[in-house]
Amino acid sequence: MIVFTEKEKLTPFIQNLKDEGKTIGFLPTMGALHEGHLSLAKASIQENDYTVVSIFVNPTQFNNLEDLEKYPRTEEKDIELLTSIGVDYVYLPSVADLYTEGEVAKKYDFGGIEHVMEGEFRPGHFDGVATVVGKLLRAVNPNRAYFGEKDFQQIRIVQEMVKQEQIDVTIVPMPIFRAETGLALSSRNMRLTPENLEAAPFIFQVLKEAGELKNQGQTPAEVKAYVEESFAQSPFELEYFEITDEEKLQPISTFKSDVKARGFVVAYAGDIRLIDNIQF
Numbered sequence: 001m002i003v004f005t006e007k008e009k010l011t012p013f014i015q016n017l018k019d020e021g022k023t024i025g026f027l028p029t030m031g032a033l034h035e036g037h038l039s040l041a042k043a044s045i046q047e048n049d050y051t052v053v054s055i056f057v058n059p060t061q062f063n064n065l066e067d068l069e070k071y072p073r074t075e076e077k078d079i080e081l082l083t084s085i086g087v088d089y090v091y092l093p094s095v096a097d098l099y100t101e102g103e104v105a106k107k108y109d110f111g112g113i114e115h116v117m118e119g120e121f122r123p124g125h126f127d128g129v130a131t132v133v134g135k136l137l138r139a140v141n142p143n144r145a146y147f148g149e150k151d152f153q154q155i156r157i158v159q160e161m162v163k164q165e166q167i168d169v170t171i172v173p174m175p176i177f178r179a180e181t182g183l184a185l186s187s188r189n190m191r192l193t194p195e196n197l198e199a200a201p202f203i204f205q206v207l208k209e210a211g212e213l214k215n216q217g218q219t220p221a222e223v224k225a226y227v228e229e230s231f232a233q234s235p236f237e238l239e240y241f242e243i244t245d246e247e248k249l250q251p252i253s254t255f256k257s258d259v260k261a262r263g264f265v266v267a268y269a270g271d272i273r274l275i276d277n278i279q280f
């Protein structure tokens with residue numbers, strides 16, 4: 001395992017490998033790695049000759065300074081984990097390696113998908129994500145980049161960004177990695193109180209029930225009302241539950257067999273923001 005901290009060294013190194021005909025898989029992360037990240041890295045290791053993982057807590061995607069400061073940082077352990085599964089290279093940039101002094105996120109227009117759900121509740125978040133993922137993809141220049149479907153809207157944003165910026169990479173969406181209890185793995189879970197950790201599988205349970213109601217013929221509005229009522233009786237504070245199509249991420253009023261739909265939920269457990277979704 002080699003750790004790079006400067007793109008000036010990383011970019012030509014990877015380019016040499018590509019010139020030799022090797023394929024490169026890439027997993028961008030903000031660290032605090034868990035089994036979900038490792039499953040993505042393992043997929044990359046299987047599908048590519050070499051795998052690069054970046055660890056960078058990107059300041060431009062946090063609309064809340066406290067959230068940025070509280071974001072767990074476990075670099076040493078992360079590197080040990082990545083080494084143990086056979087990741088070849090880690091890119092661990094400083095802010096100065098990716099951003100110039102005072103640089104802010106680019107302003108993107110993704111045709112509306114950036115304004116709904118996470119875009120509405122975390123203004124500027126996707127500008128920051130698209131900006132940093134663009135920078136990371138240019139620094140690594142991988143053949144494939146892996147993203148988890150827990151952040152499904154983020155995947156749609158990244159897909160649109162690489163199209164707009166003509167970055168030649170295949171975006172590989174990967175299924176949500178869940179604990180046995182059903183809880184979607186997240187770096188934020190490590191900040192849950194023991195009581196909330198025990199109660200948190202409720203979130204996926206409700207999503208599954210929502211899926212069953214859809215299969216029984218209920219409309220999106222009826223399913224939504226059920227989810228909202230269930231949360232009102234739970235220890236979690238629902239921020240939103242939306243049912244949208246998977247392409248434009250616009251709320252749908254009917255389920256149609258030729259339109260893929262997803263239910264998206266965000267809820268607070270104390271001050272921890274949990275996110276999950278399910279394909280209907």
Ligand code: PAF
Nearest residue numbers: 028029030058129132151
């Ligand atoms: O999903 C994340 O961890 C981040 O949004 C990403 C893609 C690494 C960009 O900072």
